Amino acid sequence: MSDEDFRNAVMLASRRPDVHEAVARVYGDLQAAIELRRPRCVQSGRCCRFEEFGHRLYVTTMELAAFVAQLSQAMRPELADAVAGWSGAGCPFQLNRLCGAHAIRPLGCRIFFCDDSSASWQQERYEAMHARLKQLHEELAVPYNYREWRRALGIIGIAVGANNLHTAGLSSDRYAIMCVATGNWLCNMD
Numbered sequence: 001m002s003d004e005d006f007r008n009a010v011m012l013a014s015r016r017p018d019v020h021e022a023v024a025r026v027y028g029d030l031q032a033a034i035e036l037r038r039p040r041c042v043q044s045g046r047c048c049r050f051e052e053f054g055h056r057l058y059v060t061t062m063e064l065a066a067f068v069a070q071l072s073q074a075m076r077p078e079l080a081d082a083v084a085g086w087s088g089a090g091c092p093f094q095l096n097r098l099c100g101a102h103a104i105r106p107l108g109c110r111i112f113f114c115d116d117s118s119a120s121w122q123q124e125r126y127e128a129m130h131a132r133l134k135q136l137h138e139e140l141a142v143p144y145n146y147r148e149w150r151r152a153l154g155i156i157g158i159a160v161g162a163n164n165l166h167t168a169g170l171s172s173d174r175y176a177i178m179c180v181a182t183g184n185w186l187c188n189m190d
Helices: 003-014 017-037 061-074 077-084 107-111 116-139 149-156
Strands: 058-060 146-148 175-179 184-188
Touching (some): 017 061, 058 116, 058 149
Antiparallel strands (some): 058 146
């Protein structure tokens, strides 16, 4: 799938309540499974610092669509500033070692715990939930695509580091984000 096709699929799906509800059900079921395991979160922020801790986050078309649909409600001035000033490393939504978009974060963020006791069940649970998401793409006729989180954000114009502005069809001296749910540009051009 081309970047343009991916962007169009995400934007169309972001306007569909049935997509939002389906993703929310998957996330709710995952939360119930996590509560049974009771993993420990020490709020270290390691889950957001991908390069430092050697992991990546991937997202499906529908997950990103649900995220986009809810982003305008989650975007606070301090989070907008953090995303606008994002260096391109880690997650653009990390704010003071915490997830600034915690309530709307994708599946990979929801399942990742740095608690050693979580390693035995995380992968299996992720694969099961991802399979459900993939099936929902088919059932709801949303083109399935699986993209690295930051690249996907750049394609749809939400968080674009200076090195990616031209590939996203944007131009700026610094960084820009677009709250695509509302179409408003929030820029930090200092």
